Amino acid sequence: MTDTLFKAKPYTGQQGDTRWRVVDMTTGEILDDAQGYGYKTAPKADAAFGYKQKHKNLKKANRAQKRLRAAISQWEDQHREFAHDLTADIFFASKDGSFSRHEIDQDIEAAFTTYVNQLPATDRPNFSAADYRKYR
Structure with a gap:
């Protein structure tokens, strides 16, 4: 793994064979040991631990995106x-065909920024123009 705080360490399994588990280097806590069986190789231990960590981070990101989409919809x-x-402006710009997707995105952000700046401070959203363009 690239992160130096975690490392696959060998230990002797129940049948006398060498197994690997992922250990936190600062506390010595066992982070992943394949439900007590251990992994056959260090790269397999690193790969499995990385895979498990990736999904936790993706779930957090997906929850944040859902909250942002809900806020934009509201x-x-x-x-x-x-x-x-x-929406009508985007439709006609797309139908016309003379604008690129990048130009339409810039127009969306500019229109959103102009509109939000006219609103009172209490009514302004807590997301950016780029978020609005991306998740609307």
Whole structure:
């Protein structure tokens, strides 16, 4: 693994064969030992531990994205006129074919920023124009 805080350490298994488990180098705590059986090789232990950690981080990111999507949807419900006008503008720009996707994205962010700056401070959303463009 690239992270030096965790390392696969060998130990002798029940049948006398060498097995590997992932250990926290600072505390000595066993982080992963394949439910007590251990891994046959150090690379397998590292790969399994990395795979398990990746999914925890993905779940956190997905939860954050869902919360952001919900906030954007709720904000659009409160500002239907702006959302409707923006959707119509995007449709006609796409239908015309003279604008690239990048130009349309820039227009979305500019329109959102202009509209939000006109709102009172208490009604402004807590997400950025880029988030709005990405998750609307």
